[in-house]
Amino acid sequence: xxxxxxxxxxxxxxxxxxxxxxxxxDGVSFELARGETxxxxxxxxxxxxxxxxxxxxLIPPPGRIESGSAVVLDGTDVLAxxxxxxxxxxxxxxxxxxxxxxxxxNPVFTVGDQITEVVHAHFKVPKQEARDRALKLLNEVGIPxxxxxxxxxxxxxxxxxxxxxxxxxxxxxxxxxxxxxEPTTALDVTVQAQILELLDQLRATHGMSMxxxxxxxxxxxxxxxxxxxxxxxxxxxxxSTAALFAKPSHPYTQGLFASxxxxxxxVGHLMPIPGTVPPPSAWPSGCRFRTRCPIVHARSAEMPPxxxxxxxxxxxxxxxxxxx
Amino acid sequence: xxRWLARRLLHAVLTVAIAITLAFFLMRLAPGDPxxxxxxxxxxxxxxxxxxxxxxGLDQPLLAQYTTFVAAAVGGDFGRSIxxxxxxxxxxxxRLPASLLLGGGALLLTMLGGALLGALQALRRDSLLDRTAxxxxxxxxxxxxxxxxxxxxxxxxxEWRLLPVGGFRDPLLxxxxxxxxxxxxxxxxxxxxxxxxxIVSIGAVMRYQRTAMLEALAQPFVAAARARGLxxxxxxxxxxxxxxxxxxxxxxxxxxxxxxxxxVFVESVFAWPGLGSLAAEAVGTRDYPLLMGVTLxxxxxxxxxxxxxxxxxxxxxxxxxxx
Amino acid sequence: MNVSAPSLLRRAMGVANGRAGAVxxxxxxxxxxxxxxxxxxPAIQFDIVDGAxxxxxxxxxxxxxxxxRDVLSRVANGARISLAVAVIAVALSITLGAVVGLVAGxxxxxxxxxxxxxxxxxxxxxxxxxxxxxxxxxxxxPLAALILVIGATGWLGTSRLVxxxxxxxxxxxxxxxxxxxxxxxxxxxxxxxxxxxxxxxSVAAMLGVGDVILLEAGLSFLGLGVxxxxxxxxxxxxxxxxxxxxxxxxxxxPGLAIVATVLAINLxxxxxxxxxxxxxx
Numbered sequence: 059x060x061x062x063x064x065x066x067x068x069x070x071x072x073x074x075x076x077x078x079x080x081x082x083x084d085g086v087s088f089e090l091a092r093g094e095t096x097x098x099x100x101x102x103x104x105x106x107x108x109x110x111x112x113x114x115x116l117i118p119p120p121g122r123i124e125s126g127s128a129v130v131l132d133g134t135d136v137l138a139x140x141x142x143x144x145x146x147x148x149x150x151x152x153x154x155x156x157x158x159x160x161x162x163x164n165p166v167f168t169v170g171d172q173i174t175e176v177v178h179a180h181f182k183v184p185k186q187e188a189r190d191r192a193l194k195l196l197n198e199v200g201i202p203x204x205x206x207x208x209x210x211x212x213x214x215x216x217x218x219x220x221x222x223x224x225x226x227x228x229x230x231x232x233x234x235x236x237x238x239x240e241p242t243t244a245l246d247v248t249v250q251a252q253i254l255e256l257l258d259q260l261r262a263t264h265g266m267s268m269x270x271x272x273x274x275x276x277x278x279x280x281x282x283x284x285x286x287x288x289x290x291x292x293x294x295x296x297x298s299t300a301a302l303f304a305k306p307s308h309p310y311t312q313g314l315f316a317s318x319x320x321x322x323x324x325v326g327h328l329m330p331i332p333g334t335v336p337p338p339s340a341w342p343s344g345c346r347f348r349t350r351c352p353i354v355h356a357r358s359a360e361m362p363p364x365x366x367x368x369x370x371x372x373x374x375x376x377x378x379x380x381x382x
Numbered sequence: 383x384x385r386w387l388a389r390r391l392l393h394a395v396l397t398v399a400i401a402i403t404l405a406f407f408l409m410r411l412a413p414g415d416p417x418x419x420x421x422x423x424x425x426x427x428x429x430x431x432x433x434x435x436x437x438x439g440l441d442q443p444l445l446a447q448y449t450t451f452v453a454a455a456v457g458g459d460f461g462r463s464i465x466x467x468x469x470x471x472x473x474x475x476x477r478l479p480a481s482l483l484l485g486g487g488a489l490l491l492t493m494l495g496g497a498l499l500g501a502l503q504a505l506r507r508d509s510l511l512d513r514t515a516x517x518x519x520x521x522x523x524x525x526x527x528x529x530x531x532x533x534x535x536x537x538x539x540x541e542w543r544l545l546p547v548g549g550f551r552d553p554l555l556x557x558x559x560x561x562x563x564x565x566x567x568x569x570x571x572x573x574x575x576x577x578x579x580x581i582v583s584i585g586a587v588m589r590y591q592r593t594a595m596l597e598a599l600a601q602p603f604v605a606a607a608r609a610r611g612l613x614x615x616x617x618x619x620x621x622x623x624x625x626x627x628x629x630x631x632x633x634x635x636x637x638x639x640x641x642x643x644x645x646v647f648v649e650s651v652f653a654w655p656g657l658g659s660l661a662a663e664a665v666g667t668r669d670y671p672l673l674m675g676v677t678l679x680x681x682x683x684x685x686x687x688x689x690x691x692x693x694x695x696x697x698x699x700x701x702x703x704x705x
Numbered sequence: 706m707n708v709s710a711p712s713l714l715r716r717a718m719g720v721a722n723g724r725a726g727a728v729x730x731x732x733x734x735x736x737x738x739x740x741x742x743x744x745x746x747p748a749i750q751f752d753i754v755d756g757a758x759x760x761x762x763x764x765x766x767x768x769x770x771x772x773x774r775d776v777l778s779r780v781a782n783g784a785r786i787s788l789a790v791a792v793i794a795v796a797l798s799i800t801l802g803a804v805v806g807l808v809a810g811x812x813x814x815x816x817x818x819x820x821x822x823x824x825x826x827x828x829x830x831x832x833x834x835x836x837x838x839x840x841x842x843x844x845x846x847p848l849a850a851l852i853l854v855i856g857a858t859g860w861l862g863t864s865r866l867v868x869x870x871x872x873x874x875x876x877x878x879x880x881x882x883x884x885x886x887x888x889x890x891x892x893x894x895x896x897x898x899x900x901x902x903x904x905x906x907s908v909a910a911m912l913g914v915g916d917v918i919l920l921e922a923g924l925s926f927l928g929l930g931v932x933x934x935x936x937x938x939x940x941x942x943x944x945x946x947x948x949x950x951x952x953x954x955x956x957x958x959p960g961l962a963i964v965a966t967v968l969a970i971n972l973x974x975x976x977x978x979x980x981x982x983x984x985x986x
Contacts, residue, residue, distance in 0.1 A: 114609055116605060145612075146611065147611070148609055148610060148611035149609065149610035150611055154609045156606055156609075158602065161601070161602040162602050162603050162605075163603055163606070164603045164607070164621055165603075165625075165699075165701055166698075166699060166700060175610075176611070176612075179610065179611055179612050179613075180611060211700040211701070213700070228610075231610070393825075396822065397822075397825045397826045398826075399826070400822065400823060400825070400826020400827070400829075401827070404826060404830065405830060405838060408835065408838045408842065409838050409839075409841065409842045410842070411839070520968055520971050520975070521968050523971065524963070524965075524967035524970075524971060525960075525963075525964050526919055526922050526923060526926075526939075526942075526960060526964075528923060528926050528942065529926075532942065532945075532946060532949060533956075533957070536949045540950050640831075642831045643832065643833035643834070646837075646923075647923055647926070650927065661837060662837075662927055664841070665840060665927070665929060666927075666928070668841055670841065673837065673838065676834075677834045677837070677838060680831060681829040681834075684829050684830075684831065685829050
């Protein structure tokens with residue numbers, strides 16, 4: 059499988075009154091192969107959403123992507139594209155769905171209008187054809203009575219349906235990569251599973267790759283091929299899902315697993331990770347997790363690089379060195 | 383939908399009723415009655431005064447006067463002008479077209495101009511254009527309309543002799559002159575008062591629209607639209623501007639009181655034969671029936687404007703539309 | 706965030722516009738207060754024969770008017786009158802509006818409905834027309850009565866503003882807890898609700914002063930406001946109307962004074978509003 063997306067050393071900075079500048083995304087690197095799903099997992103504030111926005115150069119000013127970062131989509135250097143060329147990537151080769159479908163949809167346009175708008179933006183088709191495509195998409199995402207719903211307004215739909223509409227809009231461009239930023243966080247628990255199932259199906263049917271961003275380890279199992287765990291602007295562990303779940307290696311990852319209640323297995327104590335996630339201006343030097351780590355390696359004053367822990371399994375922790 | 387409309391209409395009628403009552407009792411607040419000053423202007427025998435009183439029904443108890451007044455007002459009868467001697471309704475109808483022309487024109491220019499300029503300011507936020515426009519709009523708002531009218535009349539009309547400075551039309555223009563010449567003549571006379579009224583009103587609309595546009599641009603769906611590869615131009619005009627225009631529509635309806643007040647001054651300065659100058663005149667001559675008539679018409683227009691604005695808002699914004 | 710008066714002022718002054726407005730206002734206030742001491746009495750008619758309608762010169766920086774009076778000192782004295790009228794009238798409006806708004810918002814129900822319907826009805830008549838009605842009813846309004854009348858017609862908008870704030874605050878935790886602790890209506894209203902409406906109120910007050918200056922000038926221009934020989938900016942513009950071509954400075958300078966003052970007020974008022982918006986709970 060060839061690599062569809064290659065992200066190397068992605069760094070996003072924002073000006074900060076106290077310290078001059080902060081880098082909420084600080085040297086993130088990962089690869090995404092065709093047809094695979096990569097889950098980017100982390101608590102809020104770790105920089106995962108910003109990383110996703112950076113892929114489409116949607117970082118809101120005054121933030122900026124630092125030079126030295128690389129985002130390569132199937133050979134194309136996204137960061138170097140001209141505006142017009144960038145627009146051909148956005149929505150067309152890479153589509154994004156956001157966390158809150160209510161605020162991401164324009165309330166004064168119908169659902170159908172918003173889908174056909176994307177179709178017209180990327181394909182030269184007559185109006186009727188665009189509308190037909192919109193109808194097909196609505197059916198595909200499982201919206202009942204799609205023909206009527208084409209002319210509905212966002213506020214007339216339930217949360218789950220709005221998210222489906224968002225997915226339909228994202229698919230309208232026939233993208234190769236779908237970025238889903240916390241797609242189920244704003245939804246009821248019962249609807250969450252449905253949406254995830256839908257995303258999985260669509261990904262397989264359309265042959266897309268998916269970057270799934272979430273804070274919820276629970277939705278990762280069984281849905282993602284590989285997982286990257288983020289903390290304080292960096293990836294701290296990266297592995298195939300099976301490997302990660304079998305042997306979570308980074309103390310932060312272990313902490314995440316320990317704090318998630320399990321429905322099966324022995325009943326143990328829930329262990330929250332002590333302390334709270336520090337803001338970018340208060341990141342410790344060296345290993346950023348050392349202020350909350352139960353182990354605190356001797357070398358932790360020095361920033362650990364990503365080190366191999368197993369085949370296709372690496373982590374940013376000096377403990378890996380000991381194990382070799 | 384019909385229920386909502388009915389409720390709004392009822393509210394409107396109630397508002398007008400309260401306005402009528404307020405206006406009536408405000409005017410009667412003063413000691414004496416409306417005719418007590420008449421004797422100061424020109425000496426008249428007591429019997430004539432008494433006769434006038436009876437004629438205007440001023441010898442009745444106040445509450446009776448009120449009911450008679452309301453009953454007549456509902457039918458559009460505001461009595462006779464003390465100064466002109468003709469029915470107030472006639473005089474008002476005579477002067478209404480000129481006010482509608484000036485007021486309507488000013489409303490249109492103010493809203494369109496203000497919306498465009500404000501949106502432009504928002505798109506070029508913090509640029510020199512934005513900051514200059516910001517100060518200029520505040521200065522325009524701070525300018526007294528009558529003074530601006532005088533300055534413009536002096537500069538444009540007198541010093542540079544570009545446009546006429548008073549009246550509705552050229553009295554020397556032949557009555558059988560071509561239709562186009564007549565229209566052009568009125569337009570030339572309309573220019574300065576229209577400009578004055580627009581300038582003092584546009585500042586507020588500009589500031590309002592700037593804020594609305596900035597808010598619209600910051601909405602998440604704008605970022606989402608960008609993520610879909612839509613062009614900036616489309617995002618600005620179709621997504622941001624459309625959403626920011628709703629408050630403007632409401633403003634349209636609420637701008638009537640501002641225009642009405644402004645037109646009192648502007649029409650007086652330019653001798654524009656509308657309701658504004660009529661009101662100013664009526665105060666000067668203590669012509670109460672006339673003043674009441676104009677005031678109430680303005681109140682009705684204000685309430686109507688608000689009602690229309692609500693309806694328009696509901697028609698445009700699908701979220702507000704009552705099911 | 707802190708909503709106390711000094712912190713609001715500090716934040717408003719932090720903005721460039723706010724500083725500019727405040728500085729300008731201070732300059733104007735100083736001019737109004739101090740100038741009459743330094744400048745000749747505006748009633749002095751310098752040279753009754755040849756001194757009328759003289760263009761601006763070193764001796765008369767704003768020229769003289771049709772009665773040979775120095776326009777600069779008249780503008781300065783007019784400043785005192787216009788500012789005094791505006792400040793007192795607005796103080797009255799704000800007080801009335803705050804009380805009505807507090808009562809309506811706090812008690813709700815029938816009280817609220819009746820009060821707000823009345824306000825709606827009154828607001829259907831533009832403020833200027835209300836004043837015209839009142840002025841027509843009374844003849845020759847003395848200055849005090851004029852101020853009263855202007856103040857009495859200006860509280861409607863404020864009451865709506867305060868009511869909206871109260872409705873919003875009513876749901877906020879600390880009000881509920883105050884009531885749970887047994888605070889009576891009056892205490893809750895004045896000790897808890899009122900201080901939190903200070904932000905919008907002070908903005909409304911500032912902008913209100915600007916509006917009243919324009920309103921009073923307009924009335925004086927129509928001959929219905931401040932009566933001569935008391936100097937007022939509007940009255941001066943009226944004086945200059947007939948000699949516009951020969952002596953434009955008679956009308957020009959008082960008008961510029963109005964623009965400068967109201968502009969300064971609005972600059973500062975806007976900065977105040979931004980400061981108030983960012984700090985409300």
